[in-house]
Amino acid sequence: MARYSLTGRTVLITGATGGIGTATAHSLHAREANVVLLGRDTTALSALARRLGEERVLPLTADVTDPAALDEAVARAVHRFGGLDVVFANAGIAPARPATMATIEPALFERIIEVNVLGTWRTVRAALPYVVARRGHVLVNASVYAYVNGAVNAPYAASKAAVEQLVRALRVELAGCGATAGVLYPGWVETTMSRVAFGADLLATQMRQAAFPRLFAHSIEPELVADRAVRGIERRAASITVPRRWQPVGVLRGIVNPLIDRALIRHKPLQSLLRSLESGARDVRGQSGCGPGCGYQAVGHHRCAH
Template identity: 55%
Template sequence: MVCVSLNLAHCSPAATPFARSDARGHSRLVTGAASGIGAATARALRARGANVVLLDLHLEAVEAVARSIGDGQMLPIAADVTDREALDAAVRQSVAHFGALGVVFANAGIVASPPTTVASIDPDVFERVVEVNLLGVWRTVRAALPQIIANQGHVLVTSSVYAFVNGVVNAPYAAAKAGVEQLARALRVELARHGATAGVLHPGWVATPLARNAFGGHETVTRMREMAFPAILGKAVTPEAVAARVVDGIARRSPRITAPRRWEAVAAVRGLIGPLTDRGLVRDTRLHELIRRLEH
């Protein structure tokens, strides 16, 4: 155990009363549940017997996911994750329908499409990406916290490997995901005295609509991914592969989940690799030309 207190008495195991159950019998709320990681995680949670609340912007989309799973233990709800009142209402509806809420997976996210530079992006687009990816996570978590604390539950938030790799032409996304990571780290400590826990998910490239531009949907963006990421890290995994890691991580109350696992080595030495890769990107004139193309 690592302790930063100057009073070693504060570092006893009794000072970190993490609950070790996986909150069986309590429902799970998943945002961004209409597609991608969210929908795959909802299916995986239901396969393990959980009651699942599916939340996304459009009701018909989450209803379609619920129908595809094919039983009555799913509650579709439409809400905008940037709307605090709507999220409060969603939590109340979840509790009224299923009883106690034990897990919240704040997963909803968007990207600028196509990505571009800080100098050329529409300011409204930049702020919307941050609004959904960071403040939307904060508002989701804040709405669920009374239930999480009361039930010694678990919070999981979706960050990204972009929390620790260079966010060139994806600055609003990377900035938001770095903020989400810090939110989860702080929550983990703050919730400890309640017996509740928090964790952060760091997905790499995932085969979802968010990544379409980087995998053939936009020639310049695809070329940038191929140049900036080694082949082993530039491959996309399925949402189902990430979901499998997510449900295991929730059950274990893991502080960090990295998917796919090959990114774990990068995460472990991020403080060393980051400055080196930044230096290489600054000097790469081929990359500079691709950035120029995105700006025009």
């Protein structure tokens, strides 16, 4: 497929003031694209627009969980630049610290699904008619957690697996109209979100070191992710994995994942850390706990509250 030039194209980015979003905005702007910046922090959006030079830039405040706000943002982008060619659904959140399924607050679990899954769906839905009209491209930021075991990060992993499936379906559905869609699979990236596993939280850091082989335990700069993402858009790539060392894991997931799950179940240092995590959560909440081996206990039809 011929290279999809971004010069003069209009690209909308959600989560624009995060590490990957900001780096991607700079990369797109350098390719002379019109960049529409969506985020919730008006001050940060304005500052990013100034750094980009404000020419060919439109900063808009919008929450991806608000369909009306997204529709309005897309309409303003189309009014300003005459159309919309590419949407990068990049907004996402994760727990501030690790938590098991037994100890995570239900409201937090559901908020992560709301932002990461429904926020992606609402972003794509608002932009799709305009992207299709221009035979453009949809890019969704998933993660290697779309196929990596999500222990102590279950809602994030579940959300990333979900958006991967959204894009797979969408790419087939768009095949007859000239538009395309792709998934971005970053590994560990040096952003605010990942700092919890790189020193900000001791237990999270220990778990990362215990669960991930050294080759896969290092973080990369968001600029590298942005460069690969933009080049992926130019190729209309179905998938973009960065760093590339994760590609074999993704390709061979049907074989590798059961082996990894089995190894993690038998990994005594990791299991010890999991029990410490749950014990700490119970202590903070003043609970007596649900037993020494796990975070649950059957009491009739009820589950022990955490």
